[in-house]
Amino acid sequence: MSNRGMDRRPDGRRGGMNPVVVLLAGIFAAVVVLLGVLVFRWGGGPGPSGATGKGAETVVAEGRTVLRSELPKPPPSPKPVSDPGRIKETHRAGKNYEVVLKEKLADDLVSAGWPRAAANAVVTLNTEWFCRLSQNDPEELNRQRVMLQQLGQFPQVFDVLERRPEIAGLLAQSDDPSVVADSLRDQGLRIFKSG
Numbered sequence: 035m036s037n038r039g040m041d042r043r044p045d046g047r048r049g050g051m052n053p054v055v056v057l058l059a060g061i062f063a064a065v066v067v068l069l070g071v072l073v074f075r076w077g078g079g080p081g082p083s084g085a086t087g088k089g090a091e092t093v094v095a096e097g098r099t100v101l102r103s104e105l106p107k108p109p110p111s112p113k114p115v116s117d118p119g120r121i122k123e124t125h126r127a128g129k130n131y132e133v134v135l136k137e138k139l140a141d142d143l144v145s146a147g148w149p150r151a152a153a154n155a156v157v158t159l160n161t162e163w164f165c166r167l168s169q170n171d172p173e174e175l176n177r178q179r180v181m182l183q184q185l186g187q188f189p190q191v192f193d194v195l196e197r198r199p200e201i202a203g204l205l206a207q208s209d210d211p212s213v214v215a216d217s218l219r220d221q222g223l224r225i226f227k228s229g
Contacts, residue, residue: 135161143183146186147187148185152195156182158199191215
């Protein structure tokens, strides 16, 4: 009698594959085929849609600037923040930004009695120095800020500082800044002559 290619086992049952094993093998094979199709089609393999499924993308060489109008299919414009006129920047903790520091120092001097023009002249000239101090020695920056603020008690020095902001340190260190400023004015003030 033929048992269609299956031999009887010693316990009397027919030999062959367990149906659960066959079912699991079939599911596994289907998953492998499905993954193969997905990887081959969308994962960078050859295919008509490329890696993104949206067609071939234009690649711009590094260091080259391209205008939107030059692209065959430009990407959509980014959505503006709630106020389109506002520039949004995320500040990193511990980092002082030059513009913020410059404005803060000028505002501190004005609040101590300095005219805006003199404060802006001194802060603009020394911005790089103040930025380095804020990063490397904030205590020294604060000490220098306090010394400059104290010049607000001597309004007669500000005409000198507006013209020559580089002498702010000299005036801030002197016992009587108004005498030093008057002395510079009385001596014909070669310091004020350009060149």
